Amino acid sequence: xxxxxxxxxxxxxxxxxxxxxxxxxxxxxxxxxxxxxxxxxxxxxxxxxxxxxxxxxxxxxxxxxxxxxxxxxxxxxxxxxxxxxxxxxxxxxxxxxxxxxxxxxxxxxxxxxxx
Amino acid sequence: xxxxxxxxxxxxxxxxxxxxxxxxxxxxxxxxxxxxxxxxxxxxxxxxxxxxxxxxxxxxxxxxxxxxxxxxxxxxxxxxxxxxxxxxxxxxxxxxxxxxxxxxxxxxxxxxxx
Numbered sequence: 116x117x118x119x120x121x122x123x124x125x126x127x128x129x130x131x132x133x134x135x136x137x138x139x140x141x142x143x144x145x146x147x148x149x150x151x152x153x154x155x156x157x158x159x160x161x162x163x164x165x166x167x168x169x170x171x172x173x174x175x176x177x178x179x180x181x182x183x184x185x186x187x188x189x190x191x192x193x194x195x196x197x198x199x200x201x202x203x204x205x206x207x208x209x210x211x212x213x214x215x216x217x218x219x220x221x222x223x224x225x226x227x228x229x230x
Numbered sequence: 231x232x233x234x235x236x237x238x239x240x241x242x243x244x245x246x247x248x249x250x251x252x253x254x255x256x257x258x259x260x261x262x263x264x265x266x267x268x269x270x271x272x273x274x275x276x277x278x279x280x281x282x283x284x285x286x287x288x289x290x291x292x293x294x295x296x297x298x299x300x301x302x303x304x305x306x307x308x309x310x311x312x313x314x315x316x317x318x319x320x321x322x323x324x325x326x327x328x329x330x331x332x333x334x335x336x337x338x339x340x341x342x343x344x
Binding site for chain 1: 261264266272274281328329332334335336337
């Protein structure tokens, strides 16, 4: 069974540009989560999508946005890139949290570098 | 405001001995806790979880203990193996509208020496 897949693996962008990161969840998972791990920092919660809707959002500016598609895959968009957006962006998926607490399984991440 | 803290940045253990990784939390709304292991250039791998209605959960070599009164949890790895060398993160979840949001600690680097 395929795990969570993210693309691209690496992405280099110039300050001010937009970045789009993609995530395909594990088959059967309907919840998708995005986390940021900046250098030297822990994982910071960005966004949670469940059944196509945004359910929760972390303490990030509005230029971080995303969506979940009908097939439950997801996209994270970062507009007006700043140097401090350089980080590892991790996507995770789980079964619907309507069943209560559940474990999230992570992809390998997208390394975004802003120059 | 760091709600989940792993106060030991690193831990070094001899192969075959016990590894004990610790985690403290401050938010009393947290009712579900998880441990993840992370190798460089990979995403975190789920290890084990525990609900606040329990004080212990075991899975093979991994045992998680929860002390709710002290707001403390620990991960025991017995026996430790060199392949266990990685960064270990504890994470906590509050449920309700926060079901999907995991709050992570800063991580502890575990090194198991042969």
